[in-house]
Amino acid sequence: MVGFIYFIWEYIFPIHPFISLKNFYILRNDFLNIIEIYFLSFAFMRIDMHNHTTLSDGTHTPEEVARAVIDRGISLHVATEHDRVNRDVTKWIEEYQLQNKILRDDPLYIHSFEGVEISTRREDGGNASLHILHYAQDISTSVELLLEKTLVGKIEKVQKQCETLHNLWCRVHIWEEAKDFTYENLLLFFPENKKWTLNNSHIWKVLTGSPENMKILSDISHGFLTTENLMSEWLKQKGKYFRTISLSEDLPLYEPTFPQVSASLQNENSILSLAHANFSYGSIELFQKNLPLLVAQWLNGIEINTRASPAWVQAILHAHEKYELLLTFGSDSHTLDGNDERHGDLGSMYLDPIKDRDFIQKKFNKIFQKLAMNT
Numbered sequence: 426m427v428g429f430i431y432f433i434w435e436y437i438f439p440i441h442p443f444i445s446l447k448n449f450y451i452l453r454n455d456f457l458n459i460i461e462i463y464f465l466s467f468a469f470m471r472i473d474m475h476n477h478t479t480l481s482d483g484t485h486t487p488e489e490v491a492r493a494v495i496d497r498g499i500s501l502h503v504a505t506e507h508d509r510v511n512r513d514v515t516k517w518i519e520e521y522q523l524q525n526k527i528l529r530d531d532p533l534y535i536h537s538f539e540g541v542e543i544s545t546r547r548e549d550g551g552n553a554s555l556h557i558l559h560y561a562q563d564i565s566t567s568v569e570l571l572l573e574k575t576l577v578g579k580i581e582k583v584q585k586q587c588e589t590l591h592n593l594w595c596r597v598h599i600w601e602e603a604k605d606f607t608y609e610n611l612l613l614f615f616p617e618n619k620k621w622t623l624n625n626s627h628i629w630k631v632l633t634g635s636p637e638n639m640k641i642l643s644d645i646s647h648g649f650l651t652t653e654n655l656m657s658e659w660l661k662q663k664g665k666y667f668r669t670i671s672l673s674e675d676l677p678l679y680e681p682t683f684p685q686v687s688a689s690l691q692n693e694n695s696i697l698s699l700a701h702a703n704f705s706y707g708s709i710e711l712f713q714k715n716l717p718l719l720v721a722q723w724l725n726g727i728e729i730n731t732r733a734s735p736a737w738v739q740a741i742l743h744a745h746e747k748y749e750l751l752l753t754f755g756s757d758s759h760t761l762d763g764n765d766e767r768h769g770d771l772g773s774m775y776l777d778p779i780k781d782r783d784f785i786q787k788k789f790n791k792i793f794q795k796l797a798m799n800t
């Protein structure tokens with residue numbers, strides 16, 4: 426089964442083979458039928474149901490990501506910001522399809538629906554948060570309300586972190602006018618994100634952009650805090666040194682628990698898929714031990730992430746069979762630059778069109794049926 430799924434990383438496949446495929450189709454003629462069928466089947470397989478834009482912690486705007494979706498020949502795309510519904514990418518894609526008269530039954534048609542990556546609080550003993558991908562035809566008001574609460578909690582968290590950094594004399598020298606590390610200044614620095622989605626990655630960017638700040642933090646921590654471990658060991662709750670500089674010691678628990686999330690969206694057309702199990706759990710054993718609880722609490726999908734190792738893919742496929750979970754596929758792309766070591770590249774996952782035809786049809790029909798996309 427593992428062999429049926431191909432992950433193409435940038436370094437293996439540095440040029441996207443389908444970059445100008447769309448133009449190729451537009452110029453197609455009958456003589457190219459055979460080639461077309463071959464390529465069409467390829468084109469149909471590019472899937473990305475997990476990726477980010479500047480609306481959360483991605484580096485590219487929704488418009489830029491939409492363009493990349495089109496250029497890279499992705500057939501099924503969902504933008505999934507952290508705790509925020511991104512309807513902008515879909516809007517750009519729809520506009521493009523309308524302009525080019527690409528209709529739903531056209532092989533070029535890009536399926537795109539609503540999604541969000543929901544932060545939930547782990548209840549299985551791990552103190553990190555668990556990311557759950559939620560997909561729906563239309564994300565419901567009850568989910569939006571839940572997300573709003575989370576975002577308010579996130580604001581409080583970032584404000585507290587800034588307060589601590591401010592008290593530690595951290596300053597934002599990158600700016601001409603804004604000199605202090607305050608929440609308001611952080612907002613000015615990331616206007617695209619507005620107040621809603623500032624998070625650790627924004628704090629990280631500002632701190633590491635200033636040698637003076639890094640020196641302060643390094644001194645305070647007796648040299649332990651470095652640019653490299655700032656994010657993973659200091660800013661993240663599960664980090665080794667999280668409590669050492671009290672960056673977030675008395676932070677409110679802003680994430681809902683998984684049962685709270687699932688209770689607000691138990692309807693037959695929604696999908697709740699466990700994101701990047703390979704990153705959320707330290708080991709396959711731990712994942713297998715904790716999964717039944719989530720399934721009992723209404724988890725109905727699981728993601729194969731571009732960065733999952735073959736052993737993880739096997740474990741995920743096994744869980745998908747065992748618990749009858751829907752399979753979702755995603756890169757968790759945060760940039761279009763192709764230099765992100767922690768996440769995959771947009772559209773870098775595809776399934777073999779010949780060998781996996783039945784597999785794909787079965788899996789995707791299930792997803793589409795679930796979302797009532799076929800009607």
Ligand SMILES: [Zn+2]
Nearest residue numbers: 542556700701
């Ligand atoms: Zn995530």
Ligand SMILES: [Zn+2]
Nearest residue numbers: 475476542757
């Ligand atoms: Zn993500």
